[in-house]
Amino acid sequence: MAQIEDFLESKGVRPTAMRLLVFKYLADRQAAATLSDVEASFSKAERTTLYRTLKTFEENSIVHQIDDGTGISKYALCEEGCNCDLERHLHLHFHCNKCDETVCLTDYKIPPLNLPKGFIANDANMVLKGICDKCSQN
Amino acid sequence: MAQIEDFLESKGVRPTAMRLLVFKYLADRQAAATLSDVEASFSKAERTTLYRTLKTFEENSIVHQIDDGTGISKYALCEEGCNCDLERHLHLHFHCNKCDETVCLTDYKIPPLNLPKGFIANDANMVLKGICDKCSQN
DNA sequence: AGAATTAATGCACTTCCGTTGCATACTTAA
DNA sequence: TTAAGTATGCAACGGAAGTGCATTAATTCT
Numbered sequence: 001m002a003q004i005e006d007f008l009e010s011k012g013v014r015p016t017a018m019r020l021l022v023f024k025y026l027a028d029r030q031a032a033a034t035l036s037d038v039e040a041s042f043s044k045a046e047r048t049t050l051y052r053t054l055k056t057f058e059e060n061s062i063v064h065q066i067d068d069g070t071g072i073s074k075y076a077l078c079e080e081g082c083n084c085d086l087e088r089h090l091h092l093h094f095h096c097n098k099c100d101e102t103v104c105l106t107d108y109k110i111p112p113l114n115l116p117k118g119f120i121a122n123d124a125n126m127v128l129k130g131i132c133d134k135c136s137q138n
Numbered sequence: 139m140a141q142i143e144d145f146l147e148s149k150g151v152r153p154t155a156m157r158l159l160v161f162k163y164l165a166d167r168q169a170a171a172t173l174s175d176v177e178a179s180f181s182k183a184e185r186t187t188l189y190r191t192l193k194t195f196e197e198n199s200i201v202h203q204i205d206d207g208t209g210i211s212k213y214a215l216c217e218e219g220c221n222c223d224l225e226r227h228l229h230l231h232f233h234c235n236k237c238d239e240t241v242c243l244t245d246y247k248i249p250p251l252n253l254p255k256g257f258i259a260n261d262a263n264m265v266l267k268g269i270c271d272k273c274s275q276n
Numbered sequence: 277a278g279a280a281t282t283a284a285t286g287c288a289c290t291t292c293c294g295t296t297g298c299a300t301a302c303t304t305a306a
Numbered sequence: 307t308t309a310a311g312t313a314t315g316c317a318a319c320g321g322a323a324g325t326g327c328a329t330t331a332a333t334t335c336t
Binding site: 154 | 292293294295296302303304
Binding site for chain 1: 205207209211230232243245246248249251253254255256257258259260261262263264265266267268269270271272274275
């Protein structure tokens with residue numbers, strides 16, 4: 001917990017009790033979490049507070065937001081050493097149609113592409129959909 | 139218009155007046171359209187009707203839905219010969235942060251990837267974000 | 277330490293998009 | 307022409323995102 005505290009401070013985020021708990025929740029989780037997911041495990045906390053906690057984390061490059069095509073924003077901790085501002089999380093995300101969970105495939109970078117003249121890309125989002133490793137075992 | 143009529147029928151969709159107009163609207167447009175876009179140009183028509191028109195088009199592989207990360211579904215006509223059911227529209231989409239329009243880059247296919255063991259992908263979504271050709275000229 | 281300032285939280289409420297149910301109008305087939 | 311099926315219009319719901327404001331907690335300054 002003390003480590004988390006230091007970490008949040010190093011990111012310029014005040015380590016309040018709420019934030020520590022939310023961070024821990026995300027850290028203990030393999031899959032990306034929606035606001036509702038977080039809400040469900042902190043029944044005592046306000047939706048808005050959790051919403052703003054996630055926003056704050058995102059603004060300070062502690063989590064990254066994932067748009068996996070379900071229409072609901074999900075959040076996942078940035079990898080250690082992931083310089084979010086520069087590399088913009090250009091890794092893959094995988095959404096399982098069976099368990100409906102979305103995970104980061106951090107080792108898989110989005111392949112570079114030569115776009116048509118005039119198009120300048122500075123961000124990318126790539127989501128693969130199918131059956132994840134856990135679900136394909138059963 | 140008669141061509142459109144035939145085309146819709148060949149796709150198993152009844153060519154009603156509304157549908158012909160919506161199809162024409164999409165065909166005359168370069169960028170993908172949101173429901174609101176369509177709504178705005180058919181002020182006399184009901185939101186729901188347009189909504190269902192787009193759904194019907196989608197179900198019958200006339201348009202494909204695009205999730206460009208703005209959180210709002212967009213729709214674009216399928217390319218001629220695009221066998222939506224089989225190839226699943228695995229082309230790129232480009233979202234311009236300046237004009238907020240999303241276009242299909244139909245010539246750019248999503249590059250194949252070797253996923254980790256256990257992951258089985260059967261669909262993919264890839265959206266690049268930046269400045270489009272029109273906006274980069276100014 | 278105590279007052280003043282700044283930041284975080286809680287509560288209420290709004291907006292926007294997607295979606296559904298049901299009644300009515302229209303089309304097609306018998 | 308009647309019956310069946312389909313499309314449209316209207317009303318309403320639900321979920322998620324977001325905002326405004328009052329309250330509480332934490333920090334800073336003197």
